Every structure is written in C-alpha cells, then in structure tokens.
Amino acid sequence: MTEHSRPLDVLILAAGQGTRMKSNLPKVLHPVAGRPMVAWAVKAAFELGARRTVVVTGHGAERVEAALAGSDVTFARQTQQLGTGHAFLCGAAALPQPEPGAGADILVLYGDTPLLRTETLRALVESHRTQGSAMTVLTGELPDATGYGRIVRGEGGEVERIVEQKDATPAERAIREFNSGVYVFDAQAPELAREIGNTNASGEYYLTDLLGLYHAQGAHVRAFRLDDPQEVLGANDRVGLTELERILQRRIQGEHLRAGVSLSLPETILIEDTVQLARDVTVEPGVILRGATRVAEGVTIGAYSVVTDSVIEEGVVIKPHSVLEGARVGAGSEVGPFARLRPGSVLAGGVHIGNFVETKNARLASGVKAGHLAYLGDVTIGEETNVGAGTIVANFDGVNKHQSTIGAGVFIGSNTTLLAPRVVGDAAFIAGGSAIHDDVPEGAMAVARGKQRNIGGWASRYWNSAGRREKLEQKLPWLAGWLRRQEKPGQ
Structure with missing residues (x-):
C-alpha cells in the first residue's frame, strides 16, 4: 500500500x-x-x-x-x-x-x-x-x-x-x-x-x-x-454563530455570482448551502432560499419572497412577498405577489397564481388562472380553467380532508365555494356567489344561491329599536342623520 x-x-x-x-x-x-x-x-x-x-x-x-x-x-x-x-x-x-x-x-x-x-x-x-x-x-x-x-x-x-x-x-x-x-x-x-x-x-x-x-x-x-x-473559526456563542453565517453567506453568494446568478443587494439575501441556482436567475432583495430548492435558468424571484424545498422551472416569475414550500412551479408560470404555495402544490407550465391565492396539495394544469384571493386545497384543476376571485375549495369537514376535481376550460365565478369532495366537468360554468354541494356535469351551468329578497325599511326599524339609537348617535352620526331624514313629520 x-x-x-x-x-x-x-x-x-x-x-x-x-x-x-x-x-x-x-x-x-x-x-x-x-x-x-x-x-x-x-x-x-x-x-x-x-x-x-x-x-x-x-x-x-x-x-x-x-x-x-x-x-x-x-x-x-x-x-x-x-x-x-x-x-x-x-x-x-x-x-x-x-x-x-x-x-x-x-x-x-x-x-x-x-x-x-x-x-x-x-x-x-x-x-x-x-x-x-x-x-x-x-x-x-x-x-x-x-x-x-x-x-x-x-x-x-x-x-x-x-x-x-x-x-x-x-x-x-x-x-x-x-x-x-x-x-x-x-x-x-x-x-x-x-x-x-x-x-x-x-x-x-x-x-x-x-x-x-x-x-x-x-x-x-x-x-x-x-x-x-x-x-x-468556531462558534462559542450566538455572536460567533452570526459571524459564521455572515462568512458562509458571502462564500455561497460569491459562488452563485461567479456562476451567472444576479443578486440584488446580496447583504439582504439568505441562500442556504443546499440550494441550486442556474445561470441568469435574478434574486431580488430580502429573498430567503432554503433546503432542497432548485431554480432553473431565467427565473426571477421577487423581493422578500421565501422559497423552501421547491422546484422552479425555466422562466418563472415569482413576484414579491410570495411564500413557497414543497412546491413545483412549471416553466413560464407567474406566482404572486403575496401568494402562498404550500406542500404538494404542483403547477404546470403557464399557470398564473395571483395576489393572496393559497394552494395546498393542488395540481394545476397548464394555463390555469387564479388571479386573486382564493384557496385551492386538495384539488386537481384541468387546463385553461379560470378561478374567480374569492373562490374557496372547502376541503375540510372538521375531521377529514377531501379531494376535488375540476375539469379543463371551466369558468368559476367570483365568491364560489366548492364543498368537497366535488367533481366539476370540462367546460362547465359556475355562477358567482354559488355554494356548490353537488357535482357539476360537463358543459353545464351551476347556480347555487338563494333568491334575492329586499325588505323595505329594514334599516330604520333595526336602528330605532331599544338601545341601538343612542349607540348610533355616538358612533355613526352620519347614519343617525340619514335615519332622521327618513322620518316623516310627526313620527
């Protein structure tokens, strides 16, 4: 030897x-x-x-x-x-x-x-x-x-x-x-x-x-x-630990910069050693990248976003203040701002997830759009489906989580609630404000909301009742004035 x-x-x-x-x-x-x-x-x-x-x-x-x-x-x-x-x-x-x-x-x-x-x-x-x-x-x-x-x-x-x-x-x-x-x-x-x-x-x-x-x-x-x-250098206390982190961050970031990654204000960015970044990735200030995250070429990660154990494919734009954990985002998709992709979220190419949209254990096919204020949990959604603002897939019954399937080309109106488990067929329409508690056949229109009924004079009767008028005068003077104008002479 x-x-x-x-x-x-x-x-x-x-x-x-x-x-x-x-x-x-x-x-x-x-x-x-x-x-x-x-x-x-x-x-x-x-x-x-x-x-x-x-x-x-x-x-x-x-x-x-x-x-x-x-x-x-x-x-x-x-x-x-x-x-x-x-x-x-x-x-x-x-x-x-x-x-x-x-x-x-x-x-x-x-x-x-x-x-x-x-x-x-x-x-x-x-x-x-x-x-x-x-x-x-x-x-x-x-x-x-x-x-x-x-x-x-x-x-x-x-x-x-x-x-x-x-x-x-x-x-x-x-x-x-x-x-x-x-x-x-x-x-x-x-x-x-x-x-x-x-x-x-x-x-x-x-x-x-x-x-x-x-x-x-x-x-x-x-x-x-x-x-x-x-x-x-070792770390005997929290001060030493902070110094080690600072040195390692400079070392890690230097390697990424030399490999063709753009880091805006790198002193504000945290990238763990286990993260992989391809060339022409742009990372904006305040971003945190953790765990087994892999980011492909041409991706932009917006300011103050946090990405953990996620895969982001080519050309994706993650807009500011988005949080991704255990997610996969397909090429050319857009996420955020202020979006949250929780574990099990899989987005195909060209998906749009907008502001204050949350997904969990959700599979979205190419071209799906959910632009605003939605919760999509335990659901599979087909190609080119549009999810209106305020849509909720109500996947939890208090004991168990339930899986729903939404087909391709579906239009879901704003403020819709799908009570899982539900199946919505391809090319179906769901009227805004509906609470869907039955499956929707392919090509059908579902309307699930009570008929509107207007009850005249309700505000006057409500606010003039015992105990409310005094509080109204103190806290909502404009409404008290409106009520006075509604009163007929002699009342």
Whole structure:
C-alpha cells in the first residue's frame, strides 16, 4: 500500500455542551447556512472520500445522532467529558482495526467549525502523506494569536511543542502561528493515545499530548499552514454563530455570482448551502432560499419572497412577498405577489397564481388562472380553467380532508365555494356567489344561491329599536342623520 493509496478515516469531536450558547439545543446542532454545524464536518468527510466517519457525541447525544440519522456515519458516545484525548479514544474504538503492516490515516475535525473547506483538508492530508509525517497539525497565522495554543518549531521546521496561552512565556506569546486543533495522525495514534495522562490542573486527557509521544518514538511531526485562518473559526456563542453565517453567506453568494446568478443587494439575501441556482436567475432583495430548492435558468424571484424545498422551472416569475414550500412551479408560470404555495402544490407550465391565492396539495394544469384571493386545497384543476376571485375549495369537514376535481376550460365565478369532495366537468360554468354541494356535469351551468329578497325599511326599524339609537348617535352620526331624514313629520 502506497502513502497515497492509504484509506482515510475521520473522527468528528462533537460531545461538548456549549454552555455559552445559552440554549437547550446542543451546540453542534445550531444551524449555519442551512446545515447544523456538525453536518458541515460530515459533508467534508464524505467529499474527502473517508472510509469511515465517526461522530463522537456526548451532551445531547440522542438529538445529535437523530439529526445525522441516514448520513452513513458511525456514532461513538463519550459519556464523560474528560478532554479531547479521551474523546479521540472513544471515537477511535469505532474505527476498523488496522491490518498488520497497513492502516488508515486519521483526520480529526470538530463539530463547531463549519468554515473549513474540503480543498484545504485535502491539501492537509496530501501534505501529511507526501512528507511521511506521523502527525500533521493544521496551523494558521494571526497578527495576535491570543487565546490559541502557539506552535513552537524546532530544527527543520518540525513542530517541537504546542504551548497553551496560559503556559506560554512572553517570547512564546509573541509567536503568531497558532494551533487550529485539526490534526492528521497515522494509524498508530489510537494505541499511543492510551498513554496520554491527566496529571494537569484540569484532570483531563489532552490530544496535544500525542505530539510528545510521537517525538519519543523519533517520528516526524509537521505543520500545514492555512492560507486563510478564518477557516478554523468556531462558534462559542450566538455572536460567533452570526459571524459564521455572515462568512458562509458571502462564500455561497460569491459562488452563485461567479456562476451567472444576479443578486440584488446580496447583504439582504439568505441562500442556504443546499440550494441550486442556474445561470441568469435574478434574486431580488430580502429573498430567503432554503433546503432542497432548485431554480432553473431565467427565473426571477421577487423581493422578500421565501422559497423552501421547491422546484422552479425555466422562466418563472415569482413576484414579491410570495411564500413557497414543497412546491413545483412549471416553466413560464407567474406566482404572486403575496401568494402562498404550500406542500404538494404542483403547477404546470403557464399557470398564473395571483395576489393572496393559497394552494395546498393542488395540481394545476397548464394555463390555469387564479388571479386573486382564493384557496385551492386538495384539488386537481384541468387546463385553461379560470378561478374567480374569492373562490374557496372547502376541503375540510372538521375531521377529514377531501379531494376535488375540476375539469379543463371551466369558468368559476367570483365568491364560489366548492364543498368537497366535488367533481366539476370540462367546460362547465359556475355562477358567482354559488355554494356548490353537488357535482357539476360537463358543459353545464351551476347556480347555487338563494333568491334575492329586499325588505323595505329594514334599516330604520333595526336602528330605532331599544338601545341601538343612542349607540348610533355616538358612533355613526352620519347614519343617525340619514335615519332622521327618513322620518316623516310627526313620527
């Protein structure tokens, strides 16, 4: 087995409590740009082609493991938080046992550092293998590295020691190269880690002590320096979490801009890492794009719209303040402004959904138009049907939801209520203001409203009744004046 063909295992340390987050949610589950922080480390491990990825859990272990269920990772529990060395041993116990004369390199990551690029980690592993190191430390350089462990280099540039801030001399504190806490070890690291002691003020087992154990064997310990130290930023509190989000948003948006997407005022836009945008998509200010959303070429997403887990095909116009969740919008359709497409909404090509129209589990064929103030729930609508303003498909009877079918070429007048389950045939007409409680045959006209009856003098009798006249004089003086004008002399 050559240096470059060795397998790579990844240990992700994610057992910490994160008390400074002041949250019931485990620290590593706080989301950044659409993923829990720990999921960014898992993503990087998969992109590196890791043979096995082990996530070491502790605080909130059940929730962390549930959040990563289905991710093809192995979990190891650290029931007592006894330091990074102890966490490493817990995770290493879940790795495949190395065969004689062969073994995998082990990359150690953390569940709260989502900014590390896969390209950086790949270069780190490559450097470790090319130089024949037993241990490689990922380092960075800052003008002021206060708070970090310092890298003390020895002969030939190898890492001689890692000195923590509290233990550093003034000369060592002036060192600008810091320890990120990310390491690559050779296959003997788990065995060596059993020799780590805890004779320190904290009584914990520190992973950095492996450096001395490797030196005792005469093995090489080297550093790989980051180009951008920002990549190893973590989040200890909500302020740090906000900073990570800001950096990742700039990174995500930059990738989309370079790929031909137009972002108006990008500082006001949020795009999660899982969203796919084709070229010539225009995203206006205030837009939020989440989840498994896929947007095809030439789409415009209007200001302050929110799109989650939806597919938007070519040339669609989403007008401002629209909300889409679990929807599919066919090519050339228009949605909004102020429209809401709820889960299960499927619009074919050339559909028009106007202002304050809501759809849920609705399938609309090509050319359907619902311009204003309608609710279309649990319904299939055929081609070229026109849905008038104020139409409601009343799909819920208080216990169950019911499915309705409306044919092609139907005209539904304004303020119609369809009491589901209903079937309306092709080319049918429904008179405005109807409450449809029976099916409508193909080509028929349905009228379902009571005959109008005008009762003269009703307003005078109503408002002149006991108790109403005094209130009328106080609150509606114009109506009181009208009533006085209606009274005959002598009344």
